[in-house]
Amino acid sequence: MAVSYSSVSFLIVSLLSIFFTITSVKADLIDSVCSKSSDKVVCFSALRDDPRSKGANPEGLAAIAIELSQKKATSVYNLVSALLKQTTDPKLKMRYSSCLESFNDAINNLGKLPGYLKSKDYYNLSTHASAAIGAPTTCDNNFLEAPAEVLQLRDASHNLRGLIDVILCLCFFL
Numbered sequence: 001m002a003v004s005y006s007s008v009s010f011l012i013v014s015l016l017s018i019f020f021t022i023t024s025v026k027a028d029l030i031d032s033v034c035s036k037s038s039d040k041v042v043c044f045s046a047l048r049d050d051p052r053s054k055g056a057n058p059e060g061l062a063a064i065a066i067e068l069s070q071k072k073a074t075s076v077y078n079l080v081s082a083l084l085k086q087t088t089d090p091k092l093k094m095r096y097s098s099c100l101e102s103f104n105d106a107i108n109n110l111g112k113l114p115g116y117l118k119s120k121d122y123y124n125l126s127t128h129a130s131a132a133i134g135a136p137t138t139c140d141n142n143f144l145e146a147p148a149e150v151l152q153l154r155d156a157s158h159n160l161r162g163l164i165d166v167i168l169c170l171c172f173f174l
Contacts (some may be wrong), residue, residue: 029173033061036169042162042167058173059117064124065166068112072163073110073132077103080139088097092147099139099153106135106160110161113167116172126171133164 007134028051034043047053050064078101084096109132116125143149 017095028060031054033166033169033173037162038165039158039162043166044167048165055075057109058170062167062170063114064172065163065170066110066117069113069132069160069161069163069167070107070110071111072160073107073135075078076136076153076160077107078095079153079156083153088146098142102135102138106132106164110164117172120174122171122174125174126168129164129167129171133161133168136161 030044030047034040034047037043046065046068047061050068052064053061056064062075065155077100080096080099084093084100087093109128112128113125116122116128140157143154147150
C-alpha cells in the first residue's frame with residue numbers, strides 16, 4: 001500500500017495548522033488577560049516567563065498568578081519586617097508596623113484563593129483578591145509625607161499589586 005505524496009503533505013500541513021492554532025489560542029489568552037491588566041508589563045512577565053503557562057487554561061493561569069502573588073506578598077512582608085527592625089525613626093516604625101499589618105492581611109486573603117479556585121467559587125476568589133490588592137496601596141499611602149518610602153519597598157508593592165491584578169483579570173475568564 002503506497003501512500004501518496006499529496007496525502008503525506010496534507011497530513012503534515014494539517015498537523016502544523018492544528019499546532020499553530022493551539023499555540024496561538026494560548027498566546028491569545030495571555031494577550032487577552034494582560035490587555036485588561038492595569039500593569040501589562042507585570043502581567044506579561046508573570047504569565048509568559050512561567051513555563052507552566054504554556055498551554056494553560058484560565059484556571060491554570062489563575063493558579064500560577066495566585067502562587068506568584070502569595071510568594072511576592074510573603075517577600076514584601078519579610079522586607080517590611082527587616083526595614084522595621086533596622087529603623088530607629090519613630091515615624092518609620094509606625095508606618096512599617098502599619099504596612100506589616102496590611103501585608104499580613106494580604107497574605108491571609110491570598111492564602112484562601114487556591115481553595116476558592118479549586119472549588120470554582122469565583123465570587124470569593126475575586127472578593128479576597130480585591131481585599132488583598134489594597135495592601136500595597138495602603139502601605140504606599142503611609143509614605144505620602146516625609147520620610148519617603150524606600151525604593152525597594154515601593155517597587156515590591158508595585159509588583160505585588162500587578163500580580164494580584166492579574167488574578168482579578170483572570171476572574172473574567174473563569
